[in-house]
Amino acid sequence: MSIQSKLIQAYEMMAAASSVLIIAHLRPDGDALSSVAALRLVVKDLGKQTACYCQQKNQQLFDYLPGFQEIESDWDYLKSKYEFEGNIIDKFDLVIVADCGALTRTALVQEITDYKQAGGKIIEFDHHPRIDEYADLEIRYPDLSSTAELIYQFIIVNKIFLSRELADCVLTGILMDTGNFLYPSASNETLKAVAATLAAGAHYSKIVSYTLQNKDMAVVKMWGLALERLKINSRYQMATSVITRADIKNILGQDALDTASESDLFSGLSGFLSNLAGAKAILLLYEEEDGYVKGSLRSTPNGFMVDKLARTLGGGGHKRASGFSIPGHLEKIGNNWQIIN
Ligand SMILES: [Mn+2]
Incomplete structure (x- = not known):
């Protein structure tokens, strides 16, 4: 399946769901948090209920990301907040996993295994090499600079409006995973995505000074x-x-x-x-x-x-x-x- 068809199918799955749980890896970095924040905006715009989870989220550096405070790091708290006790499927009919090569990195191995056994659907957006195969729709491209770059493609393919908020998320993820475009993973496609985020009003200098230049x-x-x-x-x-x-x-x-x-x-x-x-x-x-x-x-x-x-x-x-x-x-x-x- 081509990347385009996968990205279109992902959007269709989001549109068909009623309630979506978005997860990134434990100890999330800037790319993981940006990807969750961007996906949350897209899913919310579709009118769905969304919950976001990253274990050991402790990155106040990124608190400017839209919906940052909504990304929960305590699984028991998330369950009580969204009022469910047992299986994830009792509350959510779609799980999206971002920036995680291995299932263990979600810190929800048992919960996701139970959810899958109960028939739950999973979409994965990632740029790490595959370690486990568990998603129903796996959108994995290890050549991309960042998961945020993949989400940019998702936005473009599905003709989603690139708002300033979404642009800030995409730009943050790319900047963090390329070390300000320094690493060889930053391709011409990466820079085209960046140009589009700037055209959409992303806050480049603010983001750089909040994150990369903020060394204590x-x-x-x-x-x-x-x-x-x-x-x-x-x-x-x-x-x-x-x-x-x-x-x-x-x-x-x-x-x-x-x-x-x-x-x-x-x-x-x-x-x-x-x-x-x-x-x-x-x-x-x-x-x-x-x-x-x-x-x-x-x-x-x-x-x-x-x-x-x-x-x-x-x-x-x-x-x-x-x-x-x-x-x-x-x-x-x-x-x-x-x-x-
Ligand atoms: Mn990444």
């Missing part, structure tokens, strides 16, 4: 430490750096930053390091709160693809931006850092 002191200090420890492996031309849990505690003054900000903090840092001349790829290792070491991999512009390495280590992601998580901790032995299990 602790974040910059963390970057400083990672730069200081940067090393290049001469054989593979891979640059590596490490951040331990103790560093996080020292710099941030607290042991655990909320996980959402933490994943954003380190993906911003990996994106920044990927500009390093002379390296083919970068690997940033940091200790997570739960006894795991997370590896964040990025290709440099003329570097090698990193997705295979991530998958070999049990992770996944895009060709040029991927990651993995392995049990253990970081230890400095002599001049080198090692992951000790």
